[in-house]
Amino acid sequence: xxxxxxxxxxxxxxxxxxxxxxxxxxxxxxxxxxxxxxxxxxxxxxxxxxxxxxxxxxxxxxxxxxxxxxxxxxxxxxxxxxxxxxxxxxxxxxxxxxxxxxxxxxxxxxxxxxxxxxxxxxxxxxxxxxxxxxxxxxxxxxxxxxxxxxxxxxxxxxxxxxxxxxxxxxxxxxxxxxxxxxxxxxxxxxxxxxxxxxxxxxxxxxxxxxxxxxxxxxxxxxxxxxxxxxxxxxxxxxxxxxxxxxxxxxxxxxxxxxxxxxxxxxxxxxxxxxxxxxxxxxxxxxxxxxxxxxxx
Amino acid sequence: xxxxxxxxxxxxxxxxxxxxxxxxxxxxxxxxxxxxxxxxxxxxxxxxxxxxxxxxxxxxxxxxxxxxxxxxxxxxxxxxxxxxxxxxxxxxxxxxxxxxxxxxxxxxxxxxxxxxxxxxxxxxxxxxxxxxxxxxxxxxxxxxxxxxxxxxxxxxxxxxxxxxxxxxxxxxxxxxxxxxxxxxxxxxxxxxxxxxxxxxxxxxxxxxxxxxxxxxxxxxxxxxxxxxxxxxxxxxxxxxxxxxxxxxxxxxxxxxxxxxxxxxxxxxxxxxxxxxxxxxxxxxxxxxxxxxxxxxxxxxxxxxxxxxxxxxxxxxxxxxxxxxxxxxxxxxxxxxxxxxxxxxxxxxxxxxxxxxxxxxxxxxxxxxxxxxxxxxxxxxxxxxxxxxxxxxxxxxxxxxxxxxxxxxxxxxxxxxxxxxxxxxxxxxxxxxxxxxxxxxxxxxxxxxxxxxxxxxxxxxxxxxxxxxxxxxxxxxxxxxxxxxxxxxxxxxx
Numbered sequence: 001x002x003x004x005x006x007x008x009x010x011x012x013x014x015x016x017x018x019x020x021x022x023x024x025x026x027x028x029x030x031x032x033x034x035x036x037x038x039x040x041x042x043x044x045x046x047x048x049x050x051x052x053x054x055x056x057x058x059x060x061x062x063x064x065x066x067x068x069x070x071x072x073x074x075x076x077x078x079x080x081x082x083x084x085x086x087x088x089x090x091x092x093x094x095x096x097x098x099x100x101x102x103x104x105x106x107x108x109x110x111x112x113x114x115x116x117x118x119x120x121x122x123x124x125x126x127x128x129x130x131x132x133x134x135x136x137x138x139x140x141x142x143x144x145x146x147x148x149x150x151x152x153x154x155x156x157x158x159x160x161x162x163x164x165x166x167x168x169x170x171x172x173x174x175x176x177x178x179x180x181x182x183x184x185x186x187x188x189x190x191x192x193x194x195x196x197x198x199x200x201x202x203x204x205x206x207x208x209x210x211x212x213x214x215x216x217x218x219x220x221x222x223x224x225x226x227x228x229x230x231x232x233x234x235x236x237x238x239x240x241x242x243x244x245x246x247x248x249x250x251x252x253x254x255x256x257x258x259x260x261x262x263x264x265x266x267x268x269x270x271x272x273x274x275x276x277x278x279x280x281x282x283x284x285x286x287x288x289x290x291x292x293x294x295x296x
Numbered sequence: 297x298x299x300x301x302x303x304x305x306x307x308x309x310x311x312x313x314x315x316x317x318x319x320x321x322x323x324x325x326x327x328x329x330x331x332x333x334x335x336x337x338x339x340x341x342x343x344x345x346x347x348x349x350x351x352x353x354x355x356x357x358x359x360x361x362x363x364x365x366x367x368x369x370x371x372x373x374x375x376x377x378x379x380x381x382x383x384x385x386x387x388x389x390x391x392x393x394x395x396x397x398x399x400x401x402x403x404x405x406x407x408x409x410x411x412x413x414x415x416x417x418x419x420x421x422x423x424x425x426x427x428x429x430x431x432x433x434x435x436x437x438x439x440x441x442x443x444x445x446x447x448x449x450x451x452x453x454x455x456x457x458x459x460x461x462x463x464x465x466x467x468x469x470x471x472x473x474x475x476x477x478x479x480x481x482x483x484x485x486x487x488x489x490x491x492x493x494x495x496x497x498x499x500x501x502x503x504x505x506x507x508x509x510x511x512x513x514x515x516x517x518x519x520x521x522x523x524x525x526x527x528x529x530x531x532x533x534x535x536x537x538x539x540x541x542x543x544x545x546x547x548x549x550x551x552x553x554x555x556x557x558x559x560x561x562x563x564x565x566x567x568x569x570x571x572x573x574x575x576x577x578x579x580x581x582x583x584x585x586x587x588x589x590x591x592x593x594x595x596x597x598x599x600x601x602x603x604x605x606x607x608x609x610x611x612x613x614x615x616x617x618x619x620x621x622x623x624x625x626x627x628x629x630x631x632x633x634x635x636x637x638x639x640x641x642x643x644x645x646x647x648x649x650x651x652x653x654x655x656x657x658x659x660x661x662x663x664x665x666x667x668x669x670x671x672x673x674x675x676x677x678x679x680x681x682x683x684x685x686x687x688x689x690x691x692x693x694x695x696x697x698x699x700x701x702x703x704x705x706x707x708x709x710x711x712x713x714x715x716x717x718x719x720x721x722x723x724x725x726x727x728x729x730x731x732x733x734x735x736x737x738x739x740x741x742x743x744x745x746x747x748x749x750x751x752x753x754x755x756x757x758x759x760x761x762x763x764x765x766x767x768x769x770x771x772x773x774x775x776x777x778x779x780x781x782x783x784x785x786x787x788x789x
Contacts (some may be wrong), residue, residue, distance in 0.1 A: 022531045043580065043589040044487075084487040088525040216580065216590070219485050219526055221495075221570035222715050223554040230561050233556060236716065240721055252563045255667035259565045260591040267589065285382060 001290055002082045005058060013065040014108055015074045016050070022057030024049070030115035031093030031210065031242055032107040034061065035218040037084040038073060039282050046067050046170045046215045046237075048112040049088060049284075062140070064112035068267040075279045081286045089218045090241045092121065093208070098183035101125040102174065103149070104167040104196055107133045107190025110141050112210055113187045117148040123181075126150050130147045130170045132188070136161035168195045181205050186245065190254050197245035207245040213253060214260070228252045299372055299630035309381055309522075319354045321423035321600045322347040329647040333617050336583060338501040339644055340404070340432075348433045352381035354418055355427050362415030368764040371395040373412055373427055376607060380430055389438035392431060393447065397471035397514075398464065398763060400439060400506045403432030405497060406760045407607075439509055446517055447700050448476035455777040458483060458746065460527045460541040460717070463491025464759045465548035465766035466749030467510065470519045471771030476776060481520040483527055483544075491550055493759070495579040496571070498611050500618070503643075528716030532722070537745060544773045545746050547732060548766060552714025556707055561661030566593055566669030569710030570604065577615055596620035598703035601672055603627045603658060605635035606756075609708030610642065613650050616704065624650050627700070629657040629677050629690040635781055654681070655690065659697070661705060669693040672702045731755055739769035745783045747773055 003190055006018035016130045024034060028049050030257045034046065047254050052059045057277075065071040076082070093116040101120050106115040107215050110131050129149035133139045133218040135158045153170045163170070174181065184207040186196040201208040213225040214234045220238035228249035230249030309316070324397060325341040326332075331406060332339055355377045372391055379388035392448045407426035408414070411616040416424035448754065456479035459466045466482055467490075474480045488494050490507040515521065527549070536542050554569035555560050576582040580590035600621040602613040605628040615625040626645070628635060631654050635642065646652070653674075660673040676696035679688035688727070713730040725733040725742035732741055732748040739747040749765030751757055776782060 004480045023525065027530060041581070041588045043591070084524050085602075086485065086526060088485070088528065089526065089529055123301045214574060216575050217486060217495075217715065222575050223556065223569040226563065228555075233558075233562070235553070238553075249563075256563065256565060258667075260592075263585075263591040266590075290382070 001286070001293060002085045004076055004078055004080045004082065007077045007080075007167060009139040010062065011107070011133075013074065014062065014140055015065075016060060016111075016140065017073075018058050018060050018061050019082060019085065020057060021085050021087075023057045025052040025057050026054045027228045028052035028059060028088040029092035030095070031112070032088035033112075033218075034059065034085050034087035035075070035089060035215065036086075037063075038069060039083050039285050042083065044216055044218070045068055046089070046096075046218060047211070048108070049115070050111040051115055059087075063110055064108040067264045068271040071268065071271055072278060072282060073274075075275070081290055083286065086218065089237055091239075093185070093242060095119045095123050096183075097124045098206075099125065100128065100179065100181050100290050101183045101185070102128045102130065102171060102181050104130045104171060104186040104188070104192070105132070106167065106192045107138045107140065109188035109210070110145060113185060114141060114144055114148055116185060117145070119223065120150055121150065124186060128174065129153070130155060130167045132156070132167035132192070133161070133226065134158065140248065150244065166195070167192060169198060171196065171199060175199070175203070177214055184208070184245075185242075187209070190257065193245065193248075194250035197248065197250070203247040204265050207244045207246040209248060210241045211243060211248070211253060212241070212257070214257060227256075258282070297494060297700065299384070301732050309355075309357070309378075311353060313356050313440070315676075316354055316356055317418065318419065319350060320760050321354065321426055322429070322430050324353040324426070326644075329411050329423065329644075330618040331647070332500065333502045334620070336618055337528075339500050341428075342436055343426075343429050343433045344440055348380055348430060351384070351426050351766065352377045355669075356418055357383070358417050362417055363412040363425070366415030366416075367412045367705055367762050369767055371412075371431075376434070377425065377427070377430060377746040380434060385434050385437045385668075386436040386441065386443055394433060396763070397767075398510050399431055399466040400435035401464070401493060401502060401510060401651050402760050402763065403428055403435050404502050404506070405758075407758060409639050411760070442465045444513065446513060447475055449518060452479070453477040453777065454479070455479070457777075458536045458540070458545045459548060459774055460533075460545065461485075461491055461548040461550055461750070461752075462489040462511070462521065463548060463550050463750065463762060464493060465550075465762040466491065466546070467514060467770070468766035469546050469749075469773070470514055470516065470766075471769040472767055473773060474514070474519050476770075476774045480518070481519075481522060483525040483531075484521065484523045485526040486579065487523050489523065489588045496608065496611070498574065498578055498615050500614070501611065517701075526716060527721045533717060533721045533746060543748070543777055544747065546739075546766075546769050546773060547717055547741070547746065547748040547752060548750045548762070548769075549714060549717060551711035551754045551756045553712045554707070555710045555712055557658060557709065558656060559660050561663055561669070562707075563667075563668050564661050564663040564669040566663075566703055567661055567705045567707070568593070570602065570608045570706050571711070573612055573613065573706045574608070577619075583619060586681075592618075592619075593704050595704055597622045599623045599625070599701050600704040601625045601627050601653075601658075601700060601702050601704065602706045604708035604710075605630060605637060605757075606708065606710070607637050607641060608756075609706075610637040610645055612706045612708050614641070614645050614648060616706065617645075617648050617650055621704075626650060626651050627653045627656050627658060627672070627698070628676065629655065630687060631655055631679065633689045634679075654698070657690065657692070658700075658705070661702070669702055672700045672705055674698055674700050712749075713755075717752075729749055729755070733758070737768065738771060738775075739765060740776075740782070
C-alpha cells in the first residue's frame with residue numbers, strides 16, 4: 001500500500017501526485033518509470049516519474065486521464081492509497097556534456113523530460129526546452145521548465161498560449177537559424193517523436209526518444225513492450241525506455257499501442273457511467289486492505 | 297527393509313509381491329474434457345481415500361528404491377507410501393515435508409514419468425505406482441485436515457537471509473532457512489507471491505489457492521515477504537548486504553526474458569510470448585474481463601497457434617482452448633517423441649481438443665494492412681541426426697511451405713537470462729549466456745555471501761529442480777552462516 005501525500009490538478013485532466021514509496025525514491029534517476037496497480041482487479045500501467053525525494057521517501061508522478069485506470073487514479077486525493085507501485089524501472093537517461101541540447105516534450109511528456117533536463121543543465125549543457133500542448137489548459141510546469149532550461153519555448157497547437165505550432169516547427173526554426181545542436185531528447189505522443197526523428201536523422205543529430213509501449217511486468221519477463229529498432233527487437237522496459245530515434249520503427253510502435261484500443265474505449269465508457277460507484281468501491285477495498293495491514 | 301520396520305507390524309503389507317503386481321494402477325479422476333475445455337477449474341480431482349490405499353499397496357518396497365534415487369530432492373517415497381498404506385496420512389505428509397516443503401505443488405506439476413515413477417520397478421512390467429497422485433493425496437489431506445505438521449524453528453541465530461524471488465526455488469529455501477533459526481525475507485518483483493507458480497502455471501493445473509496456502513504456511517513459520525521489489529532496480533544485492541545488513545543473499549529470480557523466433561512479422565498485433573499471454577491470464581486474470589481490467593486478445597472463435605513443445609507451450613495452448621478458441625493448435629518443429637512437455641499434459645490437451653501440428657515450424661507471420669495477424673507461413677520438417685541436446689535435429693523439407701490461418705500466435709520456445717541483477721552486481725560471475733554461475737552442490741557464486749539457484753543458473757527447467765536448488769542453497773547458506781567460511785568455488789570472470 002502506497003499513500004498519496006499530495007494530489008493536485010496541474011492541467012486539463014492532468015494531475016500530479018506525491019506518493020510515499022521510499023525504495024523507489026532512493027533509487028530513482030532521471031528517465032526511469034514506475035508500474036502501478038490501483039486495486040486487486042486493476043491492470044498494471046507504466047507511469048512517468050517526475051521527481052523524487054530520497055530523504056522524504058516520496059516520488060512525484062504525473063498522470064493524464066486517458067483510459068479507465070488513469071481516469072480512476074485521477075479521482076484520488078491526498079490521504080488515499082494505491083495498492084501497488086514498483087520501480088524505478090528502465091535505464092536512466094544518459095547524462096553527458098553534449099554542448100547544446102534540445103528537449104522537446106509534449107504536454108504530459110514534460111514531466112518525464114523535466115528531471116533529465118535538470119540533470120543535463122547541471123552537467124553543463126545549454127538546454128533548450130520546447131514544450132508543446134494542444135492548448136493553454138494543457139500547458140504544464142512552465143515555471144519548472146524555465147528553471148530547468150537556458151532557453152524556453154512554449155508552443156500550442158491552437159496558439160492559445162506561447163507560439164502557435166507544433167514543437168517540431170520550433171525545432172525547424174532553430175535548425176534554419178543555424179543553431180548548432182549536439183543532442184536531442186523527445187518525449188511525447190508517438191507522431192511527435194516520429195516527426196522529430198524524421199527531421200534529425202538526415203542531419204545526423206543524436207536523438208533519443210522515450211517510448212511508451214504497452215507493458216505488463218516491466219522487468220523483461222513478458223516481452224509485450226517489444227519495439228523494433230532497425231531489424232532488431234528490443235524490450236522498452238529493460239533495454240529502454242530511451243532509444244536512438246533514428247533506429248525506431250514508429251509505425252510498428254503505433255500499431256502495437258493500438259492493440260487493445262477497442263477494449264480500452266469500452267472500459268473507459270463503462271467507467272464514466274459508473275464513476276462514483278467505482279471510486280467508492282476502490283476506496284472501500286483499499287481501506288479494508290489498509291486496516292488489515294495495520295492489524296498485522 | 298529397516299525403515300519399513302518402524303511401522304507397526306499390523307500395518308505391514310501382507311500381500312505377496314506377485315499379488316501386488318496384479319493390482320491395476322488407480323486412475324486419477326478428471327473433469328470431463330468437454331466441460332473443462334470451457335472453464336479454468338482444476339482438471340485432476342484427486343484420488344479418493346480407497347483408491348489411495350489401493351494404489352499404495354501396489355508398492356513392492358524395493359531394497360534399492362528407484363523412486364527415491366530418481367527424485368531430484370530425494371523424498372523418502374518408499375516410507376511415505378508405506379505410511380499411506382498403513383492409513384497414517386498425516387504421518388505420510390510429515391515424511392514428505394522432511395524433504396519437500398511444497399508437496400501439494402509438486403504432486404501436481406512434477407514430470408513424474410521422468411523422475412520417481414520413471415524409476416519405479418513396478419513400472420518395468422506394468423504401470424508404475426502413481427507416486428505423484430499419492431503425493432498430492434497426502435498433501436491435500438493434510439491441508440484439508442487443518443492439522444498441518446509445520447516443523448518447529450530452531451532458536452534464533454541472529455543471522456538474516458534475503459531471498460530474491462518467491463518462485464519454487466525461493467520458497468523452498470525460505471522454508472528450510474526459517475527452520476534453522478535465521479531471519480528470512482523474500483523479495484518479489486511482482487505484486488503477488490509465487491513466481492512462475494502464479495504467473496506461469498494456469499489455474500486448471502495448479503490452483504492459486506494451493507500456492508497461497510503454501511505461502512501462508514511459510515508466513516506462519518515466520519518468513520517475511522515484500523512484494524514490488526525488483527532487486528537490481530529497487531535495490532541492489534550490495535545494498536541488501538551492506539545497507540540492509542543481510543548476512544547472505546539467495547538469488548532465485550527464475551528464467552527471465554522470452555525468446556522469440558526472429559522471423560518476419562513477429563511484431564504484428566496478435567503475436568504474444570507465452571510468458572505474456574500466460575501472465576495476462578494467470579497473474580492478471582484476463583480470462584475474466586468482466587471483473588478484471590487487464591486486457592488480452594479475445595480468442596473466442598479465433599484460430600490460435602502456440603509454437604513450442606514444452607510445458608509452457610502446453611499451458612498456453614490449453615489456456616487458449618479454454619478462452620473459446622475455434623482451433624487451438626500446437627505447432628512443434630520436432631515430433632511427439634521429442635516433446636519435453638509432461639505426458640499427462642499432452643494427454644489432457646488431446647482430450648480437450650487441442651490439435652497437434654508436429655514437424656512444422658513457422659517461418660513468417662502474415663498480417664493485414666492494419667498490422668493484425670492473419671496467418672503463419674509454415675514449413676514441414678523432417679528429423680535428421682541427433683544434435684548436442686541428444687534430440688534429432690529438425691531440417692526443413694524444401695518446397696513444403698503452407699499458410700496456417702492464425703489470429704493469435706503464442707511463442708513458447710524458451711527464455712534467456714534476465715539481466716537485471718547481473719548488470720548491477722559487477723562481481724557476480726556469469727556464463728556466456730549471462731546465467732549466473734553457481735557451484736552445483738553449494739550454490740555459491742563468485743560473490744561471497746551470495747548464492748544462486750533455479751532457472752537463473754540452469755536456464756528454463758522444472759519446478760522440482762528449482763526446489764531442489766533452493767534446498768541445496770538453504771543447506772549451504774546455513775553452513776556458511778554457522779561457520780563463516782567462504783571458499784570461492786567459482787572464478788570471477
